[in-house]
Structure formats: C-alpha cells, structure tokens
Amino acid sequence: MIPAAFDYKRAPSVYDACELLSQYGDDAKLLAGGHSLLPLMKLRLATPSVLIDVGRLTNLSYVLDAGDEIQIGALTRHHTLETDPLLKAECPLLAHAASHVGDPQVRHRGTLGGTLAHGDPASDLPAVVLALNGTMVIRGPRGQREVAATDFFTGFLETALEPDEMLIQVRLPKTGGAGWSFQKFNRRAQDWAIVGVAYAHGHGVGLINMGPTPMRASAVEQALSSGASAADAAAVAAEGTDPSADLNASVEFRRHLAQVLVRRALVEAGV
Amino acid sequence: MEISLTVNGEARTSDVEPRLLLVHYLRTVLGLTGTNVGCDTSSCGACTVLIDGESVKSCTVLAVQADGLDVTTIEGLAPSAEEMHPMQQAFREHHGLQCGYCTPGMVLAAVSLLAENPSPTERDVRLGLEGNLCRCTGYHNIVKAVLAAAGQQVSP
Numbered sequence: 001m002i003p004a005a006f007d008y009k010r011a012p013s014v015y016d017a018c019e020l021l022s023q024y025g026d027d028a029k030l031l032a033g034g035h036s037l038l039p040l041m042k043l044r045l046a047t048p049s050v051l052i053d054v055g056r057l058t059n060l061s062y063v064l065d066a067g068d069e070i071q072i073g074a075l076t077r078h079h080t081l082e083t084d085p086l087l088k089a090e091c092p093l094l095a096h097a098a099s100h101v102g103d104p105q106v107r108h109r110g111t112l113g114g115t116l117a118h119g120d121p122a123s124d125l126p127a128v129v130l131a132l133n134g135t136m137v138i139r140g141p142r143g144q145r146e147v148a149a150t151d152f153f154t155g156f157l158e159t160a161l162e163p164d165e166m167l168i169q170v171r172l173p174k175t176g177g178a179g180w181s182f183q184k185f186n187r188r189a190q191d192w193a194i195v196g197v198a199y200a201h202g203h204g205v206g207l208i209n210m211g212p213t214p215m216r217a218s219a220v221e222q223a224l225s226s227g228a229s230a231a232d233a234a235a236v237a238a239e240g241t242d243p244s245a246d247l248n249a250s251v252e253f254r255r256h257l258a259q260v261l262v263r264r265a266l267v268e269a270g271v
Numbered sequence: 272m273e274i275s276l277t278v279n280g281e282a283r284t285s286d287v288e289p290r291l292l293l294v295h296y297l298r299t300v301l302g303l304t305g306t307n308v309g310c311d312t313s314s315c316g317a318c319t320v321l322i323d324g325e326s327v328k329s330c331t332v333l334a335v336q337a338d339g340l341d342v343t344t345i346e347g348l349a350p351s352a353e354e355m356h357p358m359q360q361a362f363r364e365h366h367g368l369q370c371g372y373c374t375p376g377m378v379l380a381a382v383s384l385l386a387e388n389p390s391p392t393e394r395d396v397r398l399g400l401e402g403n404l405c406r407c408t409g410y411h412n413i414v415k416a417v418l419a420a421a422g423q424q425v426s427p
C-alpha cells in the first residue's frame with residue numbers, strides 16, 4: 001500500500017510550521033511520528049497534498065519540572081514518556097499508560113502531541129491527559145493560547161486546534177504518591193483498548209473508546225465527590241457515554257466493561 | 272527529493288518521491304531484500320529495522336523521514352561474512368526460527384530491546400517483542416534465544 005502523492009516540507013521551527021499551515025490551508029497536515037497519519041494515508045483514508053514534517057523539532061521533545069506541574073513538549077515520544085524518571089516519580093499514570101501504547105516500535109516513533117492532536121477515542125493517552133486535567137498549549141499565527149483538556153476533544157477525530165495551529169506543549173499536575181490506575185482491556189498483545197480507564201486520585205476519570213471522543217466519566221466523578229463507594233461509583237460508569245459497536249465488542253459489552261474497569265481502577269488506586 | 276543517509280555503515284544518497292516508504296527504499300532502491308513486508312499495516316513487525324539504533328516498522332516510515340539518519344537492516348548486523356551477530360548466533364543455536372520470514376524483524380527488535388534493557392526477564396522479552404508476530408515457532412525458542420544473547424542461562 002502506497003500513499004497518494006504529496007509535497008513534503010520540513011519545518012525548521014514551530015513558526016515555520018504554522019506559516020506553512022497557513023499557506024497551504026486544509027490541504028496540509030503536520031507529520032510528527034506518522035504512526036496515526038501514515039497508516040491512514042496508506043489506506044488512502046487521508047490524502048493530504050502537503051505534509052509538513054515537524055518530527056525534527058527536537059527542541060519540542062522534553063519533560064520539564066515546573067514546580068507544581070510538569071511541562072511536556074508535543075514531540076516527546078511515547079518511549080521517552082515511559083522511561084522518563086521525572087514522570088515515573090511525579091506522574092506515574094502517564095509513564096505507565098505510555099508503556100501500554102502499541103508496541104516498542106510504535107513507541108519509538110509516536111509522539112504525545114500526535115496522539116492528542118489525532119483525537120482518537122480509542123487512544124490511550126488522551127484519556128490520561130483528561131483524567132489529569134491537563135492543559136494543551138497551542139501556537140498559531142494569532143499567538144499562543146491554552147486549552148483545558150476537557151475542552152480540547154470536540155468531535156470524532158476533531159480537536160480545538162485550528163487548521164493553522166500546532167500543539168506545542170502539554171502541562172500536567174504532579175501527582176506524586178496519590179492513587180492512580182490505568183486499565184486497558186484488550187484481547188491480544190499490541191492491540192488498542194476495547195475499553196480503557198485512566199484514574200488519577202483528586203483529579204478525574206478518563207474513558208477510552210466509550211464514545212466519539214476521548215471523555216471523562218463525569219457520573220463516576222460526581223458519585224465519588226459525593227462520597228460513593230468504589231462499587232457504587234463504578235456502577236454509573238456508562239452513564240453519559242455513547243460507545244459504538246464493532247467487531248471487538250457490542251455497545252452492551254462496552255458499557256459493561258466500563259463499569260468493571262472503573263471498579264478495578266478505583267480499587268487498585270485504593271478508593 | 273534528495274536524501275542522504277547511512278545504511279549499514281555505508282553513506283547513500285538517492286532522489287526519492289516523498290511518498291516512498293522506507294521499506295520500499297531499502298528493498299527496491301538499495302536491493303536490501305532482507306527486510307520483509309508481512310502485513311503492510313504496521314502490525315507484524317517483519318519490516319523492523321533500526322533507525323539510530325532503535326527498532327521501527329519501516330512500512331510506517333517515509334524514506335524522507337530517515338534523511339540524515341543511520342539505518343541498520345539485517346544485512347548490516349553481522350560483523351563480517353564469516354561471523355554472525357551474537358543475536359543471529361543465538362537464534363540459530365536455540366532454533367528461534369522455522370520458515371524465517373519474521374526473523375530479520377525479530378532479530379532487530381531483539382537487538383533494540385537488549386540495547387534498552389541488557390538484562391531482561393523472560394516477561395520483559397515477551398513484552399519487548401510484542402510488535403513482532405511469528406506464525407511458526409510459538410515464540411518459546413525466540414524468547415530463549417534472546418535471553419541467551421543477553422548472557423542468561425536457558426534450559427534446553
């Protein structure tokens with residue numbers, strides 16, 4: 001399978017990337033690790049006429065200690081997230097979840113910014129960033145802005161990013177020793193989650209593959225804040241969700257899994 | 272577009288179409304057919320090569336993305352025509368292959384795994400080879416081979 005022909009531009013800076021995006025408009029796509037985009041292009045489900053490669057912006061690959069929060073560059077690869085000592089100590093949920101994305105080869109290429117900008121409800125890390133109440137830092141021709149993770153995922157594979165904007169950084173709170181859990185249910189090694197749950201004590205609950213966008217388990221969060229037990233909170237896990245059916249699971253099975261996995265997550269995190 | 276990269280220690284410069292996949296560049300432009308295409312959908316790992324020492328699926332990388340970088344394929348692993356790489360030797364000794372289709376990718380994924388984790392447990396090896404499918408061996412001998420290459424005792 002070979003992608004349709006496109007022009008290839010390498011952006012030497014974020015500024016240039018945004019300039020090129022403005023210049024080529026809807027026909028252009030940023031290329032980070034390419035591990036969501038290239039498979040789609042090989043299947044001709046995506047046919048951008050210009051690819052703007054930001055994969056070499058190594059200055060956007062970092063994990064920084066910024067006091068109460070951690071700042072992560074958008075081009076940081078999953079492999080770096082899973083092995084970074086600061087994340088392992090201060091934000092273990094993200095480091096652990098990153099180690100469950102795809103396989104080592106995928107993690108050597110895929111980036112945090114790419115997986116968030118892609119906005120796939122089946123992806124692992126959007127649910128983690130949602131559970132942690134992360135903030136997206138976005139750069140574009142109109143300057144820099146910040147968007148809360150809860151406002152970022154706007155539709156199926158759609159985000160708050162404008163066509164000429166680039167995600168440059170993600171900010172996450174340090175969670176230190178607070179309870180957390182990541183539950184990914186799949187049938188075979190390497191697979192995507194059929195359903196998954198990310199829980200960060202004191203922050204929130206994120207759900208994987210329970211609707212058209214990565215989402216929070218709001219009903220569970222409400223139940224927990226009004227003092228419900230783990231079992232009672234988990235019982236409402238499917239409320240407000242809208243999962244779809246596919247070869248892996250029916251809607252009913254996904255709704256059931258959400259409850260089971262939320263319960264496991266809360267128990268594991270010591271709720 | 273012109274790209275210059277190092278493949279198996281040799282400097283290469285080629286004029287390629289941006290849409291050319293790295294695996295096709297290696298196989299058809301350079302004639303290095305040791306890298307196999309299994310699934311062509313980023314799943315099986317048969318096309319695994321090393322870029323700057325790290326395993327990647329070359330069916331999911333553009334040749335232009337490897338511009339300026341260092342690529343190692345199975346052909347470049349052995350130190351000489353007479354001597355195999357320790358990982359190749361271990362696969363041979365422990366019967367880590369049958370038809371051999373998955374083997375180039377499996378060996379390179381294993382080399383990358385040991386570079387990151389020189390003393391893996393059996394579980395580390397199994398998880399580390401998650402991205403590589405083998406239809407023949409049932410994996411046990413592959414795991415033994417990798418543990419042996421890491422200098423660990425393996426039962427026969």
Ligand SMILES: Cc1cc2nc3c(=O)[nH]c(=O)nc-3n(C[C@H](O)[C@H](O)[C@H](O)COP(=O)(O)OP(=O)(O)OC[C@H]3O[C@@H](n4cnc5c(N)ncnc54)[C@H](O)[C@@H]3O)c2cc1C
Pocket residue numbers: 029030031032033034035036037038039074075100101102103106109110111112113114115117118122123124125161165166167168190191192193312313314331
């Ligand atoms: C075999 C396989 C298995 C996988 N398994 C999993 C899994 O189990 N769980 C999981 O979560 N993911 C999985 N993935 C997806 C993987 O995590 C991807 O790496 C990730 O989704 C995309 O990151 P990327 O850097 O490769 O993005 P790209 O593919 O380069 O880009 C994806 C999209 O985001 C846009 N984009 C990229 N970076 C930016 C930016 N900084 N600002 C704005 N827009 C941007 C691109 O234009 C494109 O539209 C798998 C992928 C493969 C190939």
Ligand code: FES
Pocket residue numbers: 307308309310311312313314315316317318319328329330331
């Ligand atoms: S051919 Fe590349 S992963 Fe299967």
Ligand code: FES
Pocket residue numbers: 367368369370371372373374404405406407408
């Ligand atoms: S040896 Fe035949 S596929 Fe692995």
